[in-house]
Amino acid sequence: MLEAHSLTRVFGSTTVVDDVSFRVTPGRITGFVGANGAGKTTTMRMLMGVLAPSSGDVLWNGSPITAGVRRTFGYMPEERGLYPRMKLREQLVFFARLHGLSAADAGSRADDLLGHFDLTDRADDLLDELSLGNQQRVQIAAALVHRPSALVLDEPFSGLDPLAVESMTDLLRAEAGDLPLLFSSHQLDLVERLCDDLVVLSGGRLVASGTVEELRGQGAERFRVVLDGQDAAWLRDVRGLTVDDVDGPVALVTLDTMPPSELVATAVARGPVVEVARIRQPLSEIFREVSR
Numbered sequence: 001m002l003e004a005h006s007l008t009r010v011f012g013s014t015t016v017v018d019d020v021s022f023r024v025t026p027g028r029i030t031g032f033v034g035a036n037g038a039g040k041t042t043t044m045r046m047l048m049g050v051l052a053p054s055s056g057d058v059l060w061n062g063s064p065i066t067a068g069v070r071r072t073f074g075y076m077p078e079e080r081g082l083y084p085r086m087k088l089r090e091q092l093v094f095f096a097r098l099h100g101l102s103a104a105d106a107g108s109r110a111d112d113l114l115g116h117f118d119l120t121d122r123a124d125d126l127l128d129e130l131s132l133g134n135q136q137r138v139q140i141a142a143a144l145v146h147r148p149s150a151l152v153l154d155e156p157f158s159g160l161d162p163l164a165v166e167s168m169t170d171l172l173r174a175e176a177g178d179l180p181l182l183f184s185s186h187q188l189d190l191v192e193r194l195c196d197d198l199v200v201l202s203g204g205r206l207v208a209s210g211t212v213e214e215l216r217g218q219g220a221e222r223f224r225v226v227l228d229g230q231d232a233a234w235l236r237d238v239r240g241l242t243v244d245d246v247d248g249p250v251a252l253v254t255l256d257t258m259p260p261s262e263l264v265a266t267a268v269a270r271g272p273v274v275e276v277a278r279i280r281q282p283l284s285e286i287f288r289e290v291s292r
């Protein structure tokens with residue numbers, strides 16, 4: 001378990017990360033979201049020890065983290081970090097060797113990853129001869145090459161087209177296994193699909209954390225009511241709910257104090273009902289609400 005405990009970072013007179021605490025649990029993918037400048041990269045740098053916190057700690061399995069533990073992590077920094085003029089296989093072997101793998105193990109691990117990432121036939125190409133998407137794949141492969149004990153990936157999907165994102169997320173799910181995995185992203189639809197847990201920063205502060213379902217549970221309860229023929233405008237006079245929109249027999253309502261069962265009972269008491277359905281709040285809305 002990787003843990004940020006009251007992490008704070010001050011640059012000059014500005015606090016860019018302010019008392020941020022969260023956990024990255026093994027076997028679960030944790031999405032790190034927040035607008036530009038929210039403090040995600042700074043926090044990840046503190047987790048990785050690239051930047052010292054002004055105060056607070058990083059814990060690994062409950063104890064203060066050591067440089068030795070951090071060396072076992074896989075990290076994809078915002079500024080990336082591979083050599084543009086080095087061949088792919090050579091590069092992966094190099095990073096594996098840096099982390100202490102034997103020459104034979106490094107070679108077979110590099111070959112395995114090139115295979116998984118569909119890059120075997122590019123093994124002897126230089127990194128900068130690859131498309132951006134393939135370069136990103138190599139970056140992720142390099143973070144995985146030494147069989148890391150945790151993964152910290154800063155915007156691993158930025159600049160990828162939807163198909164590339166899809167194949168990359170499948171690979172990550174398969175490769176991350178039971179590791180703690182933290183990744184930052186602006187792509188909320190992707191975060192919603194891929195993540196088990198979420199950490200949301202806004203202006204350097206933690207504004208929400210928990211499972212995607214927990215965060216949804218904190219949001220407003222919205223329902224779509226479809227009546228059989230009759231106009232739904234009467235719902236505007238019902239206490240305990242707010243009508244967001246009415247279009248003939250269809251109404252979108254937010255329950256303020258009324259429980260869902262009472263909404264169903266109220267609608268049925270008035271006349272025939274086609275459906276009363278909970279609207280799943282998209283993560284983008286939750287994100288907007290918590291970041292306000």
Ligand SMILES: Nc1ncnc2c1ncn2[C@@H]1O[C@H](COP(=O)(O)OP(=O)(O)OP(=O)(O)O)[C@@H](O)[C@H]1O
Nearest residue numbers: 011012016034035036037038039040041042043078
């Ligand atoms: N070395 C530094 N010196 C001064 N200010 C910094 C430094 N590094 C980051 N900042 C500031 O800290 C704030 C947080 O930046 P950070 O890169 O952590 O945010 P982010 O959430 O990763 O944003 P993005 O999504 O745009 O990458 C920004 O206002 C940035 O300008």
